Amino acid sequence: MTHILDIKDLVTNFYTYEGVVKALNKVSFHVNHGSTFGLVGESGCGKSVTVRSIMQIVQSPGVIEGGEIHFSPDSDNGETGIDLLKQTERFMQDLRGNKISMIFQEPNAALNPIMTIGEQIAESYVFHRKNQIIEKILGLDRTGENLFPKVSANPLFLPLYHLALHRPDAFLLELIKKVPFLRNWDRAVLHTAIEKSVELLATLGIPNPDKIVHQYPHNLSGGMKQRVVIAIALASEPVLLIADEATSNLDVTVQAQILDLLKDLKKKNIISSILLITHDLGVVNETCDRVGVMYAGNLCEVGKVTDLFENPKHPYTKALLDSVPKIRQIGDLKSIAGNVPNLVNPPLGCRFHPRCGHAMAKCKEVFPEMTIVDDDHEVACYLYH
Amino acid sequence: MVVVLFGVSVLMFSILMSFSPERRAVAYATSAKQIKEIPILVAKYGLDDPYHIQYIRWITQIFKGNFGYSTVASSPTLDAIIKYLPTTIELNLFSMPIIITLGIWLGTIAGIHRDTFIDHTTRIAAIVGWSLPTFLFALILLMIFYSQFQLFPPEVISDHIDDFISDNPDKFIQYTGMYVIDGLLNRNFEVVADALKHLVLPVVTQVTVVIAILVRVMRSSMLEEISKDYVITAKAKGVDINTIHQKHVKKNALLPAITISGWLVCLSIEGSVTVEFIFNRAGLGLLLVKAATQLDIPVVLAISLLLGLIYVVANLIIDVLYAVIDPRIRLN
């Protein structure tokens, strides 16, 4: 059985003035088709860097330096999929927001303040569904599916639409982009896409979508903005949705709504696989099938949520679970002694050893490889070697 | 805004008041004849009265269009300003569009290609342009293109064209006082060509000196916007890097550039003063320099007041422009 996403030995470093920040140290895990995978850890442990590496949108001075990211969108395909790290930027552009989408932590910052909501959602369609839209405009809809609403275009520009459909790189099209007034000839594409965005917002349960598309981010509340960010991500019906702390910065009630929305979308099969990043173990428990625990750029433990929460193996996982307050808390909350290490000079061997009660001599020298302790339950710790 | 204008008038009046009544009487005179009868002026306008009474009298005269008599121009100050103004407007009519489009373009590409050859070149060019004393740069241009190559002469128009225009008021009607525009309106392309030839060096000077600050602001605001989260959202959407820069980043980066346009206006005015002085163009700047060197008080004060007015109006326009581009301002 193949996995939709299979990451092997991912290494990402940041070259800063203070030195090389070794943000990811050989991270390996996989996400199953049709499942939700949770990635947990304290802030700064490399969760976000992991997913940005998958999308290859790590910001300068970050560099992906090694590993493999196999992506297989079809579940019945027996092959190992394509290695995203070997693809061109052009290929990744087509993939991003199309096959893999992402939603972000801070909805206030994630939206462009001076573009309308409609324009921002429409961009997804314009970049990934342009041909279908043009076919619709030209009345060439061969598939018969009613993907896009019909919008009439200026008949003068119809030849240009034909040209754009058959020879998208035509010199004439490049040239016309430089001419004022004429450069907006393909406005009908944008209008179609905005009409489609209205539909999408409606399916996400946003009231008055036809008004919202003409508003700007600052007109909306935080929860609404996050729904818009989700709408942008869902526009092209991705097979994998990455949610990077998507609910962390929202009010608790809004957080619950967004999580319900994600669950609902999954139930309705609008999205099949989710990679969820969070520092909130409650969220993981509620939404995920499998979970990976990260610490200081290392993956410590991966397994089914039920296994891992009931029977944690790695000392860090145990400590993490102990530090979460429970409704019927018995005794004091336990915190983890010591501090998160500086990733410029991380501890040799297991990066958790300075804070670990079970540290042995070899923990300080060589990083422990992942070992299978149970069915679909792996842990990187010498206690289980 | 009105407060600022009032403040400028008080400031100018205070400078005026620091002179003796006899010397500041020229600021009230309306003709050459009155200049010779200073004691009459002093008595007429009560120049020994308290400050605030004199201020009200002075500002009333200003509103009536009496800015005093200019000894440099040998005419009432307002007439002189109206006569010299078109040349200055013509210069800025040509330089401003170039400064804005070229400055934004250069700043954008420098910001996009941070720390590359293009960036360093633009940066160094901007800083050298900023360091170049305008008058020196203009002198060097004159030395090379006028003295050595005899290409672009100083002044506004060649003598024979000027003679032709003043000899044939019926064939060449001066609608605006700007030779290029009047030439076009009269369909006299010889005048247009000659006026353009005289404009090349002044415009080049003005652009070089003023553009630096715009390039610099545009570059740094591009750098700031490029690191914002919405850029990542757009990337994750699959938008290509060119579209991200042109559509997302550049538009946001334009906002800080608009806020400094008041400064650009100031720099352009200063640039015009220098350019007109060096190239001997009969504009407001030349009038101002002549007035300042010959201590012609009314002209200097009147031009300062006028510039205060221009500054206030320019800022109003900038506020409107800002509201048009930034939806967040529009609502408040």
Next chain:
Amino acid sequence: METKVEHPRLKELKFTLYRIFRNPSAIIGIILLAAFTLVALFAPHIAPPKYKHRPYMMPHKGYSMEPKAPSQQNFFGTTSGQYDIFYGVVWGTRTAFRIGIIVVLTAFVIGASFGIIAGYYGGWIDEIIMRVVDVFFAVPFTILAMAFVVRFGRGLDQIMIAMVLVVWRRYARVMRAGVLSVRNEDYILAAKSMGVSDIKIMLRHIFPNAVYPVMVIAFMDAGSIVITAAFLSFIGLGAPIGYADWGQMLAMARNYIVGPVGEPLKYWYTIFFPGSAMILFVLAWNLFGDAIRDAFDPKLRRK
């Protein structure tokens, strides 16, 4: 393992120096500034004055109007009136430093004081001070300076006073913005609650934390003020004829930019030497100021 803990200000300073010295244009700026400083300091040795009591007056031999080309006696040639260009360039460096530093320092003290007072007290004090600043901002620098010069009359000291009266406005505005950004920080509130006097809070706590943006502008201004002063001298409002001032020397050269027929660039040296000196001087300050700004800019420094 014991790591030595550095004082945070020291650490930041080290980082700042690292940023400055990583930037090649900053190094050029610093070298140029150092060279100009040496020339200014050793002016009496490089170009011994002829009139001991008036060293800033350029020595001249004869009254011939025609400039003479560089020679053994006059390295850079002579200008109209036979003033020695080399002497003028060397002593002009002193004049330039004097103008730049005195004007900037005086304006800095005035502007920063008003800025701190406006930002710290707020309310109507702030309102009044900032309205006055707005008024001064409404007229461009050179033109407002000219208006003041018309009042004070011609002369180098007069244009310096006139420029101070204009330049302070920017320091006041930037200083106030800086003060506003730190005014409600916890350490200020803590100092206030402990009963530290206003003056002490302003000087010890607010000033050091709000002064960097003003300093950056001040460095850049030291150059541009020399340009403005030179222009005012050039149009005849500043230094008198024969005074070792680059602007005044360029004014003397103005009539010689067009040479005799056949030799259009015959008198190039009259413009070239004082002109280059001025460009390099201003460039030095700007490169230096630019590097300082980049190094201090919290938004850009960590990238």
